[in-house]
Amino acid sequence: MDVVERILISEEEIQARIKVLAKEISQQYQGETICLLCILKGGLMFLTDLAKQLTVPVTFDFIGISSYGNATKSSGIVRITKDLEESIENKHILIVEDIIDSGLTLSYLVKNLESRKPASVRICTLLDKQINREVDIPIDYVGFLAPDEFLVGYGLDYQELYRNIPFVFVLKSDYYAN
Numbered sequence: 001m002d003v004v005e006r007i008l009i010s011e012e013e014i015q016a017r018i019k020v021l022a023k024e025i026s027q028q029y030q031g032e033t034i035c036l037l038c039i040l041k042g043g044l045m046f047l048t049d050l051a052k053q054l055t056v057p058v059t060f061d062f063i064g065i066s067s068y069g070n071a072t073k074s075s076g077i078v079r080i081t082k083d084l085e086e087s088i089e090n091k092h093i094l095i096v097e098d099i100i101d102s103g104l105t106l107s108y109l110v111k112n113l114e115s116r117k118p119a120s121v122r123i124c125t126l127l128d129k130q131i132n133r134e135v136d137i138p139i140d141y142v143g144f145l146a147p148d149e150f151l152v153g154y155g156l157d158y159q160e161l162y163r164n165i166p167f168v169f170v171l172k173s174d175y176y177a178n
Contacts, residue, residue, distance in 0.1 A: 003162070004169045009144055011166040014126070014154060015049065017143045021124065022053030025094065025141060033057040034092045039109070040064045040082060041163065042098035045155035046126045046143075050096060061086055067105045078108040088118045098155040099127040099146060103135035110137065127151065127168070144168075150176060 025034075036058050038047040051058055064082030093113060100106055106123065113121050124141035131148045150173075152158050153165035158176055 001165075003172055003175055005172045007167050007169045008147070008149075008151060009154075009168040011154075014143070014167065018046075018049050019053050021141050021143060022050055022055075025050075025124065026055040029056045029092060029094075031056075032092050033059065034094050035059045035061055035086075035088060037084075037088075037093050037095050037113075038062045039095065039097050041160075042155040042157065043096045043126075045163065046098055047096045050124070059086075059091075061088070063109070065105055065109055067102075078105050080112075088113065088116050090117065090119050093118045093121045095121065095123045097123065097125040099129060099151065100125045100137070100139060101129045101132045103133050103137045107135040107137050126154070127156075 034056060036047055036051055038044055038060065040062050041064075047060070051060070061084050062082065063080065063084055065078060065080050067078045095106070095109065097106065100123075110121055110123070122140040123138070125139055126143040127146040128139060128142045128144070129146040129148065149170045150158070151168050152162040152171045153168045155163050156168065157163045158171055162171070
C-alpha cells in the first residue's frame with residue numbers, strides 16, 4: 001500500500017498480545033460476567049478479537065465518543081455521539097479502546113460511566129500513547145506502548161479510512177499534512 005510509511009505492529013504481534021491480555025482479563029474476572037464496552041468506531045476490531053479469546057461470560061455494549069472529528073490531534077472537546085443501549089448498574093465494565101492519547105476523552109467517559117453506578121470500571125487499550133498524556137488515568141490492560149506518530153490500521157482511521165487493515169502502521173505524512 002502506498003500510504004504505509006512503515007508497519008509498526010504486525011497482525012501476528014497483535015493477535016499474540018491479545019491472547020496474553022485475554023488470559024489476564026479472564027483470570028481477573030473469573031466467576032464474573034463482564035460487559036465489554038466498545039468505544040466506537042476504533043475499538044471494534046480489538047473488541048471482536050479480544051472477546052473470542054476470553055474464557056469468562058461477556059456481554060457487549062457500544063458507545064460513540066469523540067474529541068477528534070476529522071483531525072489528527074484531539075480537539076479537547078468531548079461529545080457522546082452514541083450512548084449505551086443497556087443500564088450498566090452493578091455490572092463489571094471493561095472499556096475496550098483502540099488508543100489512549102491525551103486521556104481527556106477517556107477521563108470524561110470514566111466519570112460519566114461511574115455516575116451510572118457500575119460494579120467496576122476497568123480499561124483495556126490496544127495502544128497507549130503515554131507521551132501525549134494530559135490526564136492521569138489508570139489503564140488496567142495495555143497491548144502496546146505507542147510512539148508519538150500518526151497511526152492507522154486495525155481500527156484506527158484517518159478520515160474513516162484504513163480501519164480494516166489488519167496491522168497498525170504509520171501513515172505517510174503526505175496524506176494528512178497541510
